[in-house]
Amino acid sequence: MSIRVAIAGPRGKMGAEAVHTVMKHDKMELVAVLDYKEVGATLADLPMFPASYTVPIFTDMHELVEVTAPDVLVDLTNPHAVYKHTKEALNLSVRPVIGTTGFTDAQLEELSALAKEKELGCIIAPNFAIGAILMMKFAKEAAKYLPDVEIIEMHHDQKLDAPSGTGVKTAQMIQEVRAQKAQGHPEEKETLEGARGADFDGMRIHSVRLPGLVAHQQVLFGGDGQLLTIRHDSLNRNSFMSGVAFCVEEVMKMDQLVYGLENII
Ligand SMILES: NC(=O)C1=CN([C@@H]2O[C@H](COP(=O)(O)OP(=O)(O)OC[C@H]3O[C@@H](n4cnc5c(N)ncnc54)[C@H](O)[C@@H]3O)[C@@H](O)[C@H]2O)C=CC1
Numbered sequence: 295m296s297i298r299v300a301i302a303g304p305r306g307k308m309g310a311e312a313v314h315t316v317m318k319h320d321k322m323e324l325v326a327v328l329d330y331k332e333v334g335a336t337l338a339d340l341p342m343f344p345a346s347y348t349v350p351i352f353t354d355m356h357e358l359v360e361v362t363a364p365d366v367l368v369d370l371t372n373p374h375a376v377y378k379h380t381k382e383a384l385n386l387s388v389r390p391v392i393g394t395t396g397f398t399d400a401q402l403e404e405l406s407a408l409a410k411e412k413e414l415g416c417i418i419a420p421n422f423a424i425g426a427i428l429m430m431k432f433a434k435e436a437a438k439y440l441p442d443v444e445i446i447e448m449h450h451d452q453k454l455d456a457p458s459g460t461g462v463k464t465a466q467m468i469q470e471v472r473a474q475k476a477q478g479h480p481e482e483k484e485t486l487e488g489a490r491g492a493d494f495d496g497m498r499i500h501s502v503r504l505p506g507l508v509a510h511q512q513v514l515f516g517g518d519g520q521l522l523t524i525r526h527d528s529l530n531r532n533s534f535m536s537g538v539a540f541c542v543e544e545v546m547k548m549d550q551l552v553y554g555l556e557n558i559i
């Protein structure tokens with residue numbers, strides 16, 4: 295039996311790619327999409343999709359669920375909409391697969407408790423690309439031996455959140471194994487605010503935004519007379535799609551929230 299999938303944010307860069315991925319998948323059926331404004335009756339009304347994509351567009355999650363009964367909601371929207379969507383989906387017994395970044399710790403905790411209460415799978419994946427997951431895992435391993443680390447994440451200039459979800463997740467994974475440490479000179483002073491980047495538990499995260507970039511990250515480690523750089527580059531959004539499809543299948547087998555694909559691959 296096919297997994298019934300709904301996608302929030304179908305006109306976005308990631309959402310449009312996910313629409314094609316689900317439409318082509320032999321174990322999934324795209325039953326609906328969620329937009330925030332009226333743009334047409336079905337995807338076929340939008341110039342970016344072929345006429346054969348007669349998938350209905352909704353602007354209200356409750357109506358979408360009532361009419362099309364999805365098993366899974368894939369959210370690829372923005373940091374302002376995603377928390378509400380995730381909560382609504384869980385309350386309507388739909389399993390969320392969330393690629394959108396920008397959650398606060400408090401929101402993650404609340405959603406985790408809600409998924410547990412509802413006994414529903416929910417995946418919040420700051421990065422769907424396997425190479426990025428490996429980069430984070432390798433960085434965590436390296437930080438056991440080289441605790442001086444700085445993260446440089448680089449993205450296209452349309453990105454709303456900084457630091458990136460991947461940058462934050464990398465720092466959180468490193469934090470699990472690294473003794474708290476404020477890096478740099480104890481008396482260092484910024485003569486220009488922000489020069490040393492964001493401070494995460496003494497680690498610095500630097501966010502670069504430029505047209506031409508897609509999604510890239512370097513984790514730099516410094517030791518006595520040596521440097522280690524772990525780098526990942528997503529060169530297009532197709533790099534995320536096998537992860538999206540994997541999560542849609544996995545979330546059907548789960549009964550709680552998982553934050554980060556490294557916990558299930
Ligand atoms: N987890 C991962 O591997 C990846 C995550 N992302 C994240 O996915 C999100 C989307 O990224 P992009 O596609 O690049 O952004 P985008 O700006 O191209 O697309 C976002 C879409 O969401 C729509 N939208 C906004 N509010 C909405 C609402 N309330 N309901 C329905 N749709 C709404 C917008 O109309 C827009 O079409 C971002 O948070 C980004 O950080 C992006 C790439 C990979």
Ligand SMILES: O=C(O)C1=N[C@H](C(=O)O)C[C@H](O)C1
Pocket residue numbers: 395420421422449450453457458459460461508509510
């Ligand atoms: O906005 C993006 O593009 C991306 N967002 C995610 C993040 O914030 O880490 C994943 C990937 O880096 C692309």
